[in-house]
Structure formats: structure tokens, C-alpha cells
Amino acid sequence: MADFELFGFRADCNGSSGVAESLDGIIAIDLQRANGDDIRVNPRRRTRRPRIDAGIASIAAAVIAAIASVLVAILSQSDDPSSSAATTSPSASSSMGLSGTGGYPLRGDSSDILLDVTYPDGSEVPRERTLNKQWELRNSGKVPWSHRFLAPVISATNDESCHPVDKRYDIPYTAPQQKVVVSAEVVTGSHPGRCHLTWKMIDKAGNYFFPGGKGVELDVIVK
Numbered sequence: 001m002a003d004f005e006l007f008g009f010r011a012d013c014n015g016s017s018g019v020a021e022s023l024d025g026i027i028a029i030d031l032q033r034a035n036g037d038d039i040r041v042n043p044r045r046r047t048r049r050p051r052i053d054a055g056i057a058s059i060a061a062a063v064i065a066a067i068a069s070v071l072v073a074i075l076s077q078s079d080d081p082s083s084s085a086a087t088t089s090p091s092a093s094s095s096m097g098l099s100g101t102g103g104y105p106l107r108g109d110s111s112d113i114l115l116d117v118t119y120p121d122g123s124e125v126p127r128e129r130t131l132n133k134q135w136e137l138r139n140s141g142k143v144p145w146s147h148r149f150l151a152p153v154i155s156a157t158n159d160e161s162c163h164p165v166d167k168r169y170d171i172p173y174t175a176p177q178q179k180v181v182v183s184a185e186v187v188t189g190s191h192p193g194r195c196h197l198t199w200k201m202i203d204k205a206g207n208y209f210f211p212g213g214k215g216v217e218l219d220v221i222v223k
Helices: 015-034 054-079 081-087
Strands: 002-006 009-013 111-116 130-139 148-154 162-164 169-171 179-188 193-202 216-222
Touching: 130 216, 148 179, 162 193, 162 216, 169 179, 179 193, 179 216
Parallel strands: none
Antiparallel strands: 002 009, 111 130, 130 179, 148 169, 148 193, 162 179, 193 216
């Protein structure tokens, strides 16, 4: 069996009879054309390319533009030294303060409470006695400590149990990463009870260097 294609028609021909049938078909078409008949031949189907909807295209363009603007903002912020100051907070291990307003805490300023040198929490102390409470601190930041003081911020749980002697106590100059021992004096009362006092670091004007910090404490039992 043989096949061939002529004038857009494909025929399977089995010997002479197949050729004859194909030729008859071609002659019939020529006769129709001669009579002016409208001959419609189905063209081969062409593969249609998918059309992108205009609405989808506009949405995709808007998404790409938004992503590009975000990337530009991130890159510009990373190149701006002032942007790191807004996101940088003191060390989470800082015991003296975590956040604040009015310029404090200073960028890079941080403090750690290492230990109670005298009168650990829960110690029993006699009545009507002057106590010299001491703490060991470390300047764990990058800012030197100069002209700083400790000031009481919370009064005694029982005013008759104890009270601080002075309104503020000097903190010696301390370079970054150095340790320092600071102290405050407290007088116990004539009645037994719990003595709980807190001090925080201040400047000459009385502003707290670490407003949100825990501060240093004295928590003892007056017997």
C-alpha cells in the first residue's frame, strides 16, 4: 500500500484503483471551481499561544515593583550608620537597664551585676545598725563611666525597718569591660521587719542611665 499528498489531500492508494479514486476527487473539485461553487477546505489547525490577561499582567508588575522598593529600602538602611542606632539595644544580660527615653540608655552602654559583696539577699541583720552594702558591677558596654552615681528609687518596705543614709553615692570612673565595687549605706530601724531598697545609676541631673533596668538591691531581714 502507498500513500501520497496532492494539493493538500492525502490518499492511501492500493494499486491503480486507489490512484483512480484520488484523481476522481481532484477532478470533482476542479469541476466545482469551474462552476463557481464555493470550495471550503479546512486548514490545518495552528497551535494557539496563550494570551496573558491584561489584569494579571498589571498585578504582576505591581508586585514586582513593591518587592523592588522593599529591597531598596533594606539596602539603604543597612548602609546608613544611624539606622543601626535605632535598632541596637543594650545587651540582654544587662541587669541595670534595658530601655529608656530622653537619650538614655546611651548607645553601647551596658552594665552587669556580678555579685553581692556584702549582705546577700535574705541575710539577717541587727536593728539600729549602719550597713555598708556593696555590689560588684562590670561595665559590659563600650561607654566609659564618668560622673555617675547610685540613687535610691524605692523606699523601704517598712519605713521603720531601714532607710538609706544619703541621696546618692559616687561611682568610681570605670572603663569599658572593667569591674568596679559600688556601695551605699543603710541604717536599720528599731523594729524587726524586711528591709528592701533599690538603687539606680544616675547622672548629675538625676536622670537614670538605665531607666528600664532592675537596679541594685538590698533585701535583708531586720531581727
